[in-house]
Amino acid sequence: AIKKPVIAMLNGATAGIGLVHALYCDLRFAADSAVFTTAFARRGLIAEHGISWMLPRIVGHANALDLLMSARRVSAAEALRIGLVNRLSAPEKLREETYAYARDLADFVSPSAIAVIKRQVYDVPFQTLAEATIDANREMQIALKGNDFREGVASFVEKRPPRFTGT
Structure with a gap:
């Protein structure tokens, strides 16, 4: 319902409900040192808060099942490769590069x-x-x-x- 782009800036660990929130964003930019995990299955929980709907649409069916069932840690490089994130930046450049992208959208x-x-x-x-x-x-x-x-x-x-x- 939000007409403007919502861009997540992810630095550090993005896990569980934090990952769900990131998936609700239109774009996800991450530090190249970030790590991702669904975490739910390793805590005895199901895929909650709509992640089972969002994740397959973003990374595909097989990747979503892998991430949800294993709840393994995913590196930033793998997250980029499977489409979980859109861009990677060095941690110290993440804010600057994300804001530059948003500024470009706003200006042009x-x-x-x-x-x-x-x-x-x-x-x-x-x-x-x-x-x-x-x-x-x-x-x-x-x-x-x-x-x-x-x-x-x-x-x-x-x-x-x-x-x-x-x-």
Whole structure:
């Protein structure tokens, strides 16, 4: 329901409910020294708080089963390889690089486009290809009439940063 991107910045151990919270974020940036674990099965607990729904969608079915059943520790490098995190940084650069990414989105990307794209990505698993295409075509017609589209084209032609309004 949040129209803006939510970016997790993960440094150190991300375990149990902390991992669940990270999975609820749209993007996950981590320190290259971070470690991850579901932890639940090693404590006699089930996959709780929706992790059994989120994790397979992020890392795939087989990887999710491995992580949930074994509750083993996963290195940052493996987390990146399986798609659990999007980017790795040195711990001392994590904040700077995550903020730079967020700043780039804020400065150069249309907030209305981000909101629609985010909704589309989260809705697609519940749609057929035909439904997703119809929805995308409808949203494209709206976008083509929007101020952000006009500003995006103008800023490109004029070779200047865009000044999006979110409309």
